[in-house]
Every structure is written in structure tokens, then in C-alpha cells.
Amino acid sequence: MAKSNVQYVCSECGWDSPKWVGRCPNCGQWGTVEEFHEPKAASTTHARTAAPGRTARTTAASVVSAQSEATPITEVTTESVTRLATGFSEFDRVLGGGIVPGSVVLIAGEPGIGKSTLLLETAGNIARDVAHNASAARNADAQSARNADADEQSRSTVLYISGEESQAQIRLRASRINAVEPNLLLASTTDLSTALALIEQHKPALAIVDSAQTIVSQDVDGISGGSTQVREVASALIDTAKHFDIPVFLVGHVTKDGQIAGPRTLEHLVDVVCQFEGDAQTALRMLRAVKNRFGPTDEVGCFDMSGEGIEEVTDPAGLFLSMPTSDSNSESSNAGDVSIDGTCVTMTLDGHRSLPIEVQSLVTNSVLPTPRRATNGIDTSRLAMLVAVLYRHGGIALLNNDLYVSTVAGGVAKEPACDLAIVAALASAAKKKPIARTTCAIGEIALTGQIRSVPRIEHRLREAARLGFTRAVVPILRKKVYIDGLQIIEVATIKDAIQALLK
Known part of the structure; x- marks a missing residue:
């Protein structure tokens, strides 16, 4: 049967x-x-098609020799690959230095987070660059330009295929973000065969398919966005990208729990998987590489979403601070750098990047039987533990007070290294003693009240010194660190840290 x-x-x-x-x-x-x-797989048994009198082993050997040969690893040559710049230094760093020819990159994110805007603006940047490079090459060597084949001439275009929007809708968005270029080709289709034919016809420098869940293959059954359809679409696009050495960007949808929609095979097939994250209430966007065959996976790119498109943020320090850190003696900072009680700055790690996070707290007398704990960007259970440690080992009782703790501009202070800054902000608000704007606190707090060390402390301190901080309260360092312009204060307990911060 x-x-x-x-x-x-x-x-x-x-x-x-x-x-x-x-x-x-x-x-x-x-x-x-x-x-x-599921469609029935086509039979490719070579033994059945063998000529009379030939064995299956002979046929298999001829097929292997015709397709490829095993080469010793010592004889395999590595050619230098020229990466394609996206026009965003933040995007290039996440990808490992740019787009690798023939690679397939999956960009996933929540609806409305800005995936299509980011890729359309990237397409405009690349279209502008490749057109400029082609024009410069033709002017430098007119004879070579006349002898160039059609394939090289077509590499001066960028192809944007959308299964969600019409060409007119894409043009309106491109006009708003200044991505209108004559060699940026637009296509609106949901048919896989049409999309593959367009890529093969134009052979662009970059092909963008928006999105993988809207493209449908007529060769297989299944609903749009289903497991079989997504697998078939991804496999066909990957084969085309590898065959013609054309990089392809795929836009991926996510489920309501944040996972990439479709089969897990999709993430295994592509070369790079990037998550585009952000808070709908803020303009900050983060691009993270979850998988990268051509670079690291711990890089983070920062972007700012605005009405004119997406702008990269090369130095995001100002986004997470309520007021910039500057010299208190300067005339321009007299009104802006007044220290306020209940605030403290820490340095948190996001991949390889060290970011300043400002923690703000408000302590009020509670009129409720159960005091309220409201947090934003901070784990509530972590706050409850730190309040208990502060009462037991710091001598500051806040168990009967309403506590409101938040970060600035949607920053996240859930790393253990942010514990000391949270406690310092609470102590500052309770005692109504401000912490200097040029002071930062880094350290994890144990249940015993001790300040524990955190990873890459030197990297955090050097970034703090670059941003203008002059004092840093840190745990006892195993290896002494000396940084010009930064006074490093080492503390062992939470009581010592509070005394150092509030003096």
C-alpha cells in the first residue's frame, strides 16, 4: 500500500x-x-536510466565525475571576495563587512518595524553606488566598456521584488526616503517562477524579495506562507543566488511570540539571519545577526526611524541618556548638567558594543496595603531582590514605599552588570542626594551584599571615559586598569558603593 x-x-x-x-x-x-x-518527488534513480549492459555502479561513477570531483583541501584556492557595501556602516558591520556575492540574507522582524524601509533604502544606496562605479569605469576605459558583455552591464541594477505592495506604493515610499534611482528596478508579483525569471533576466547586483511568506510556487501544493511553500521558495531562491552569484535579501515574517514564521529549515538554508528589533513607542531600532556564515554573530547595528526613512546611529550614547555628559565648567553645560537625585548611569554590553544606560527611580510613600512596583526596561523580580538586599545589607528600607524605576529612551537594563546602578538610583532617590552626572556604576550585586565582577569591565570603562565620565564605581578588579581621565573606585560591598556614590 x-x-x-x-x-x-x-x-x-x-x-x-x-x-x-x-x-x-x-x-x-x-x-x-x-x-x-505533498507533491511526489520526481524519480532521479540513475540505475534505471542506465544503458543496457552497464551496471548501476558504472552509471553512478559517471554521474559523479560529470558533476564534481573531490579535491584535496591543500589544492583548493581561496579567491578574495569583494563585499558589496550597503551604504550603512552599521548594516555592514552586522553582516561582517558587507554583502557577500551569492549569499542569501534573511531579515525578520515585527510588522511595521521598518524591514521594508531599511531594505528599500539599502537598495537605493547600492543602486546609486553601482551606477556611479559603472559610469566611472566607462569613462576610464571606453574601449573596455564597449566590449563588456551583457552580464556585466546588467550588474549595475538592483531588483526589488515585492509580494505585498504594488509598484506605485513602493515608488511613494521610495520618494519619501530619497531612494528613487533610475537603475532600481521594481516588480510586484507573488509567483515564484516570475521572480526567478526576473532575477535571471536582469542579473542585478542585489535582489530583494519582500517577503518569503507571500511568494507562491505553482509546482507544490500548500497555502501561501505554509511550511512547504516557504521551503520551496527559499530553496529556489538560494539555488538561483548561488548559480548566478547574486546576493539575495529575503524578508521574513514573525509569529506573535517573535519566532520567524515558517519551518525551521528556512533558517538553516540561508547564509545570514538578522533580527530587526525595536519598540513601537520609540524610534530606536536594533539589527542583530542571529546566524552569520561570513562574520560574527555578536554585532549590533543601531538605527533611528523617522519620517524621512531610517538613519544609522554610529554613536548611540546620546539616545540612552537624558542629558549629554560634558564638562561642568563649560558655559553651555551649566543649565543642562545639573545633577538630579534618583538617577545613575551604567555601561551595558550589547554584543561587542558597550552602551550607556541611564536608570531613573522615584521613591514615594505608599498609601496602599501592598506597595506598588512599576518598572520599564528593568526586570520586576530583579528589582524586588535588589530592594531586599538594599534593606538587609545597605541599611535603606524601601519595602513600604512605592517604587518607580525606568530607563531612558527604551533602553534595557536587564544585564546583571546594571544591578549597582539600579541600587544607586534607588538610594539616591530615597536619601535625596544626587549622583554626579560624570559618575557611572558597574557591577553585579549578590544576595550577600557583595559586589561581583562583570565580564569585559575594561571595555566598559574605556567607553565610559570616551563619553566623558570621570568617575566609575566598580567591583574589586582582578587586574588593575588605568585609563586616562577616569578615576576608578573599587568597592567590595553594597554599603561601600553607596557611600562612594553619594558622598
């Missing part, structure tokens, strides 16, 4: 099963599991 190829797939998360269920066990949605049929 032939095995049934009927599958049931959830339209929300892509979960599949050979049996139908009313509720998807992966995402918990009701009525989203639908039936579709």
Missing part, C-alpha cells in the same frame, strides 16, 4: 502533522490546521 502524502499545516506558525487536529499544539490557535498534499 502506498504511503499517503497528505499533510496538515498550521497557517499561523507552519507546524505540520500527518493527522488533523482542531488546535495547533505549537501556537495554540484553533481552526488554523488545514490539509494540503
